[in-house]
Amino acid sequence: MxxxxxxxxxxxxxxxxxxxxxxxxxxxxxxxxxxxxxxxxxxxxxxxxxxxxxxxxxxxxxxxxxxxxxxxxxxxxxxxxxTTLPRFGHSEPVDTGAMAVERRISACYKDLPGGQLLGPTFDYTHRLLDAELEGDPEIPAGATRDGPPEAVTRIADILGAEGLIEEDFPATGQPGDINQTPMEFPLSRAMRLQSLSRGDEGFLLALGYSTQRGYARSHPFAGEIRIGEVEVEVFLPELGFAVAVGRVKLTECQMVNQFKGSAKAPPQFTRGYGLVFGQSERKAMAMALCDRALRAQEFGEDVVAPAQDEEFVVSHCDNVQATGFVEHLKLPHYVDFQAELGLVRTMRAEYEAGLGAPAVETPPTIEIREAAE
Amino acid sequence: MRVLALSDAETLRSRYAALGAEPPHSLLRGPETGLVMLRGRIGGTGEAFNVGEATVTRATVKLADGSVGHAMALGRVPEKVRQAAVIDALCQDGARATLIDAEFIAPIEQALAQADERRRRETAATRVDFFTLVRGED
Structure with missing residues (x-):
């Protein structure tokens, strides 16, 4: 009704x-x-x-x-x-290798081309509240260091040169888009990554953490984390070529996992990938951990933990969807509740009739009615 | 077009105003704001995937002499994009293009390069110089 x-x-x-x-x-x-x-x-x-x-x-x-x-x-x-804006098209895939790097660190190699660039990081701060910030203190500009620019080589290129890491295979064709097509499991890795990239940071963090604690048994290395701006190019049909339309800041994380090999692949390192808008290292790392965990079947690993379950992870990582369903509970459910109330009353009456005595004190109104009966 | 797109709206506005009277033009399209889906590559070099959308504004203008100019830039920036499209239309004439490149584009490009260099040097100052501690074993 x-x-x-x-x-x-x-x-x-x-x-x-x-x-x-x-x-x-x-x-x-x-x-x-x-x-x-x-x-x-x-x-x-x-x-x-x-x-x-x-x-x-x-x-x-x-x-x-x-x-x-x-x-x-x-x-x-x-x-x-x-949702109110029209879609004009898509960009060319951004080249994170050509990023104007603001931070780049690797936990795998101490000395790698381009070096360890800490950038504006919270790492190594003492996490002590700074009472000075209660006011508006004068903040000096960042220090600078002269020297010629140096290419910041990707970790994957270094390991790739030895053939010890799985290769990326550029595929042709259009990647699926979860904004325009309903999700159907299993998803392609491209669609999974799109979903993770906009997923809730806290949810992905907890799942990533679970893989480290043994729920999927993952012991990765942060092969590389880089933060910086990349140029965005869009193909304009009226011109017949792609033009730069601006820059966006991205955070990229390459996780490197040991893999002992299978019938199809020799022992090598495998990868988990994270790419998110803005400066968000925690999220990019968590995304990379989840991406790798979700590739379990691809590598013939046992699916034993929530982080490896694509439907579980992807269906629950969107905080707009999650908040919609959780918070809808506060909308009026008066009729549903009346129905359940009636049902519970009936069950309670049957239960008490069977027991021969009331299990709990009944409200006076009911007592009165019973007395009248 | 790249420099015009990368330039911030305020810089473009003041340089555009300094050009003097705006050439008469009609708007063939826009300026209109919409979305582009930004793509990345899995692992950095692999298969393309959709990361998320960005706002983008585009415009196409036509000058009195018939030259058509296009522009597109990230953000909701109708004025900037209309001005960029007018500059692009002016550049359809070879001789004018050389002049605009030298007088209009080059200074913006230089300022962008300087800002980039400044940021690169700030990042370079956070580079870790490792040194090895001598162990007292010999």
Whole structure:
């Protein structure tokens, strides 16, 4: 039975204006500007772009402001906005090898071409709160170092030269797109990666962590992590060639796993790959761990853990979907609940009749009715 | 077109204004904002996959002499893209293109290169120089 109910219009309107009031907070405190959010909460903006699956710093900053800093709400806003825009096409695959690197580290090789470049990292900080930041201290510009530019060689190219790592095979044809086609399992690795790249950081982090703790038995090396800007090129049919349309900041992670070989492949290193919008090392690493775990069947490994189960990981990694289903529980379920209430009352009556005595104290109204009967 | 796309909207606006009167033109398309799907490659060099979308704005303009110019740039930047398309249309004339390259494009390109170099040198300052500690075993 479906019963339409109306009401609450004024309550909803007032709730929204109360929300606007609380969002703004104390009016004697200056309002946040989008520039402030984009510049000083840059990693929050990166997360909203990554999980909102839309690269636009200003929109992400606006979403953070509107959502009062609730990043999943901000991601939801960005996803919703995205659906209002037409799709013009796709870019050429970006070349992360040509990235203007801002950070690049490898846990495999100490001395590798290009070196270990720490960049703007939280690593090696002492995680002590800085009381000075309660104010607005003068911050000097970053130090610089002269010297000729040096190519920052990929780890995969170094291991690839020896033939000790699985090769990438450039495939022809269009990769599937989870935005335009409903997901059907099993997915191609390309579609899986698209889904992981916009997946919830916390979910992927927990799953990645589980693979390290023994739920899938993974002992990878962070072959390389690089963060920096790449140029985006789009093919314009009116010109007949691809032109650069701008730059985006990306984080890439190559995880390297030992593999003892199979009937088809000799012993070698295998790879897990992570690529996400913005500066988000934790997410890129977690994505790479999940990518490798999800390749279990490809390598003939036993599927024994949640992180290896494609349907489990991909179906639950999207925080907009997850929040929609979890939070729908707060919508009115009055009729459903009345039905269940009736059912439980009946069952309880049967139970008590069978037992011969009430199991718990019954409310007085029922007692009165029973007495009347 | 690359330099025009990479240039920030403010730089382009001020340089465009410095050109003097805007050449009369009609808009054949846009400026309109939409999405492009950004692609990467699995493992960096393998099969292409879709990473996520980006906002992008495009425009096509036509000058009074019939030259057509196109522009596309990341972001929601209608003014920037319209101006870039006008510059592109002006560049359809060979002699004008040489002049625009020298007077308009080259300075922006130089500023971009300087900013890139500055960032590269900042990153270079965070490069780890390993040294080996001498162990007292001999």
């Amino acid at each position: 479906y019963v339409a109910v109306k009401g609450g219009e004024a309550a909803i309107d007032n709730a929204h204006s109360l929300l606007a009031d609380r969002r703004r907070g104390d009016r004697s405190v200056p309002s946040l500007t989008l520039d402030q959010i984009a510049e000083q909460l840059a990693l929050g903006v990166d997360r909203v772009m990554s999980e909102g699956s839309l690269y636009d710093r200003r929109l992400a900053a606006l979403a953070i402001k509107q959502s009062r800093g609730d990043l999943i709400e901000a991601i939801f806003l960005v996803r919703a906005y995205r």
